[in-house]
Amino acid sequence: MTITTAGTIDVSSYVRDLGIRxxxxxxxxxxxxxxxxxxxxxxxxxxxxxxxxxxxxxxxVDLEAGRQKNLTPALLDRLELTEARIDxxxxxxxxxxxxxxxxxxxDALRQRPSGIRVGRMRVPIGVIAIIYESRPNVTADAxxxxxxxxxAVILRGGSEAIHSNLAVAECIAGGLATAGLPADAVQxxxxxxxxxxxxxxKMSDYVDVIVPRGGKGLIERISAExxxxxxxxxxxxxxxxxxxxxxxxxxxxVAFNAKARRYGICGAMETLLVAEPVAGRVLGExxxxxxxxxxxxxxxERTRALLPDIAVASEEDWRTEYLxxxxxxxxVDGLDAAIDHIAIYGSGHxxxxxxxSVSNANAFLAxxxxxxxxxxxxxxxxxxxxxxxxxxxxxxxNKLHVRGPVGLEGLTxxxxxxxxxGTIRP
Amino acid sequence: MTITTAGTIDVSSYVRDLGIRxxxxxxxxxxxxxxxxxxxxxxxxxxxxxxxxxxxxxxxVDLEAGRQKNLTPALLDRLELTEARIDxxxxxxxxxxxxxxxxxxxDALRQRPSGIRVGRMRVPIGVIAIIYESRPNVTADAxxxxxxxxxAVILRGGSEAIHSNLAVAECIAGGLATAGLPADAVQxxxxxxxxxxxxxxKMSDYVDVIVPRGGKGLIERISAExxxxxxxxxxxxxxxxxxxxxxxxxxxxVAFNAKARRYGICGAMETLLVAEPVAGRVLGExxxxxxxxxxxxxxxERTRALLPDIAVASEEDWRTEYLxxxxxxxxVDGLDAAIDHIAIYGSGHxxxxxxxSVSNANAFLAxxxxxxxxxxxxxxxxxxxxxxxxxxxxxxxNKLHVRGPVGLEGLTxxxxxxxxxGTIRP
Numbered sequence: 001m002t003i004t005t006a007g008t009i010d011v012s013s014y015v016r017d018l019g020i021r022x023x024x025x026x027x028x029x030x031x032x033x034x035x036x037x038x039x040x041x042x043x044x045x046x047x048x049x050x051x052x053x054x055x056x057x058x059x060x061v062d063l064e065a066g067r068q069k070n071l072t073p074a075l076l077d078r079l080e081l082t083e084a085r086i087d088x089x090x091x092x093x094x095x096x097x098x099x100x101x102x103x104x105x106x107d108a109l110r111q112r113p114s115g116i117r118v119g120r121m122r123v124p125i126g127v128i129a130i131i132y133e134s135r136p137n138v139t140a141d142a143x144x145x146x147x148x149x150x151x152a153v154i155l156r157g158g159s160e161a162i163h164s165n166l167a168v169a170e171c172i173a174g175g176l177a178t179a180g181l182p183a184d185a186v187q188x189x190x191x192x193x194x195x196x197x198x199x200x201x202k203m204s205d206y207v208d209v210i211v212p213r214g215g216k217g218l219i220e221r222i223s224a225e226x227x228x229x230x231x232x233x234x235x236x237x238x239x240x241x242x243x244x245x246x247x248x249x250x251x252x253x254v255a256f257n258a259k260a261r262r263y264g265i266c267g268a269m270e271t272l273l274v275a276e277p278v279a280g281r282v283l284g285e286x287x288x289x290x291x292x293x294x295x296x297x298x299x300x301e302r303t304r305a306l307l308p309d310i311a312v313a314s315e316e317d318w319r320t321e322y323l324x325x326x327x328x329x330x331x332v333d334g335l336d337a338a339i340d341h342i343a344i345y346g347s348g349h350x351x352x353x354x355x356x357s358v359s360n361a362n363a364f365l366a367x368x369x370x371x372x373x374x375x376x377x378x379x380x381x382x383x384x385x386x387x388x389x390x391x392x393x394x395x396x397x398n399k400l401h402v403r404g405p406v407g408l409e410g411l412t413x414x415x416x417x418x419x420x421x422g423t424i425r426p
Numbered sequence: 427m428t429i430t431t432a433g434t435i436d437v438s439s440y441v442r443d444l445g446i447r448x449x450x451x452x453x454x455x456x457x458x459x460x461x462x463x464x465x466x467x468x469x470x471x472x473x474x475x476x477x478x479x480x481x482x483x484x485x486x487v488d489l490e491a492g493r494q495k496n497l498t499p500a501l502l503d504r505l506e507l508t509e510a511r512i513d514x515x516x517x518x519x520x521x522x523x524x525x526x527x528x529x530x531x532x533d534a535l536r537q538r539p540s541g542i543r544v545g546r547m548r549v550p551i552g553v554i555a556i557i558y559e560s561r562p563n564v565t566a567d568a569x570x571x572x573x574x575x576x577x578a579v580i581l582r583g584g585s586e587a588i589h590s591n592l593a594v595a596e597c598i599a600g601g602l603a604t605a606g607l608p609a610d611a612v613q614x615x616x617x618x619x620x621x622x623x624x625x626x627x628k629m630s631d632y633v634d635v636i637v638p639r640g641g642k643g644l645i646e647r648i649s650a651e652x653x654x655x656x657x658x659x660x661x662x663x664x665x666x667x668x669x670x671x672x673x674x675x676x677x678x679x680v681a682f683n684a685k686a687r688r689y690g691i692c693g694a695m696e697t698l699l700v701a702e703p704v705a706g707r708v709l710g711e712x713x714x715x716x717x718x719x720x721x722x723x724x725x726x727e728r729t730r731a732l733l734p735d736i737a738v739a740s741e742e743d744w745r746t747e748y749l750x751x752x753x754x755x756x757x758v759d760g761l762d763a764a765i766d767h768i769a770i771y772g773s774g775h776x777x778x779x780x781x782x783s784v785s786n787a788n789a790f791l792a793x794x795x796x797x798x799x800x801x802x803x804x805x806x807x808x809x810x811x812x813x814x815x816x817x818x819x820x821x822x823x824n825k826l827h828v829r830g831p832v833g834l835e836g837l838t839x840x841x842x843x844x845x846x847x848g849t850i851r852p
């Protein structure tokens with residue numbers, strides 16, 4: 001890792017220089033052995049362990065500055081690197097060491113009538129820029145996922161975490177050096193100048209993809225400005241549809257978990273759709289459970305006919321990702337109405353049906369256009385670890401390239417490989 | 427298919443209306459059965475056969491207008507729909523009927539410790555816009571590939587082919603009607619107003635991806651303006667590198683075919699790189715063959731030491747996609763120098779090595795970052811039919827989503843599917 005002091009030169013030349021360096025080493029990284037990449041990550045984990053007092057000290061500087069800037073307690077909490085979080089950071093790196101290396105994998109070589117054999121090889125994307133907020137552990141996670149998948153990475157953390165991020169970056173630099181990998185494989189932007197982001201997202205010659213990690217404001221700002229492709233995560237307005245053929249017990253279990261397990265994550269259900277024939281029984285059981293969990297209910301007129309004491313859900317409610325203990329409920333005629341509601345108000349993130357009907361399950365799977373579509377399972381499962389990706393850099397609501405949780409494979413692409421023996425095309 | 431006359435309303439509302447219609451039917455198409463899609467395509471092929479005199483008549487109107495506008499003979503040739511080309515158009519549709527439907531395929535369902543099963547289902551992208559020039563057969567090909575892959579499509583052909591395109595579109599409309607598929611599945615922009623393209627490429631609410639098919643000028647103009655993702659094909663500056671461990675006979679065979687079979691296609695070799703130790707022998711055999719085929723040679727100083735009567739290759743030559751009977755030749759020290767040359771001057775399209783060395787072949791495969799990388803095979807193989815895709819809508823030089831020849835699979839994406847049995851996340 002190269003930490004250049006940006007103070008003396010203008011920000012766009014500085015960022016451009018990082019891009020040139022990243023592009024320069026990207027070919028070397030693409031051909032780096034799994035052993036070298038793993039050695040770098042394992043050594044980084046050791047250094048994070050060994051240098052924890054320095055990391056904590058740097059983090060205290062950020063925390064103190066944050067308090068002076070009156071950051072909210074929630075932000076200060078996200079910023080803090082406790083001993084447990086430092087352990088988790090090192091452990092996360094070791095888990096990435098244990099994951100299979102996707103680079104170089106060839107899916108299948110088909111023999112063609114011309115005599116050539118054709119397949120697709122998984123290869124790194126090239127140069128990835130990660131733009132993130134507050135949590136300093138992202139510095140280690142994101143660098144590790146990019147490195148393991150053979151990409152050069154440029155990291156731009158939040159200004160409030162700059163000292164913590166640079167302390168973690170020192171450990172990564174040590175890991176790279178041990179493994180004989182180029183220092184520029186992982187570069188951290190060390191200026192807090194906001195123009196650095198503006199320059200970064202337009203450098204399509206040097207950056208292949210941008211992954212923003214943070215709130216909706218950050219992601220919208222970056223998407224609006226970027227000329228480089230963005231793997232983005234927008235809203236998670238997730239639905240559970242309880243079909244008329246649902247098993248009521250499964251419906252209650254899934255619908256409760258989808259909201260109440262954790263309401264602040266993107267896979268949390270925001271709207272519950274219930275088929276009219278089963279609405280009385282299912283909502284009758286669910287309503288007291290939600291209330292007991294402190295969840296405010298808002299409903300359509302048909303819902304309020306069953307639960308008269310709840311508030312009216314407005315048009316705005318159907319379009320809202322609450323990320324809060326609030327749930328909107330709509331009673332619908334059946335499958336078609338539910339799918340229509342999701343098409344109009346959903347965000348293409350994660351939607352589930354609860355049903356015992358095979359044909360309704362299949363129709364829901366075929367017709368709901370979301371990054372994850374579930375049958376009889378809680379939307380809270382929308383997560384890279386739960387899906388077996390090992391680790392995730394985020395969840396994509398894009399349609400192209402990668403949808404849903406993004407693991408190592410999402411940070412790679414495929415190229416065709418063709419083998420002949422002096423073979424020519426007639 | 428809906429053919430709306432745009433004359434009376436402003437172009438951007440007209441195009442927006444097409445987008446709204448396409449988006450509206452895209453869900454129905456995504457769930458359409460393979461049988462229905464095939465029936466529509468088969469009937470379209472029949473109608474193209476049956477209505478060939480109408481198609482030829484419409485084509486004559488375009489040809490006459492083209493002659494009056496002094497189109498070049500090459501353009502008039504591309505525009506012409508001969509009987510043989512009409513046969514080929516119908517046959518192309520029947521071939522797409524015979525291809526497997528990628529939609530709905532689930533790659534593998536893995537059982538997770540939580541009890542859920544997780545896999546990825548192949549699904550249509552949604553709404554695709556194809557912008558193309560002159561060749562009216564693209565109307566049938568592109569519509570068929572988009573329909574078979576379950577996408578709604580908006581077609582914008584060249585103004586010089588408008589009558590031919592609309593005549594083909596009538597046949598597609600008949601095919602859709604027979605199969606009971608929505609008319610708006612395939613819409614042809616019937617205005618020749620150039621602002622239609624500007625509006626189309628910015629409609630990210632209604633169009634998911636743009637596929638331009640045509641010259642570099644068209645593609646660059648669209649890429650510069652588009653806010654919708656573009657599957658683009660830029661330069662094909664393809665290289666063959668003859669390694670010092672090459673079998674000289676294979677080298678001569680491959681390097682000759684890569685240029686001389688057809689020099690006007692994107693997979694044609696533009697620069698030949700030869701390792702110094704074998705340059706004398708290989709170029710000594712190749713030069714007279716190229717000359718006999720009417721191919722002009724331009725070389726670096728080391729090449730000219732071997733072939734003194736050829737012109738000097740300038741810096742500009744290394745960066746040029748000739749698409750003409752011209753070849754630039756460079757003698758290099760070996761593998762590393764060849765890979766460096768390709769990284770600097772190549773366009774990431776198709777590059778080949780000729781070698782008997784397994785380790786040099788592997789290094790070339792790992793380190794050359796192109797959409798197709800070949801060993802001992804001619805770059806002319808870079809083609810969807812040759813790769814076994816059945817048909818292609820173009821060749822992508824993008825890194826994300828799809829690289830190389832784009833067939834039905836490239837017009838789809840994947841979403842996660844999750845199956846539980848009332849399963850909740852702990």
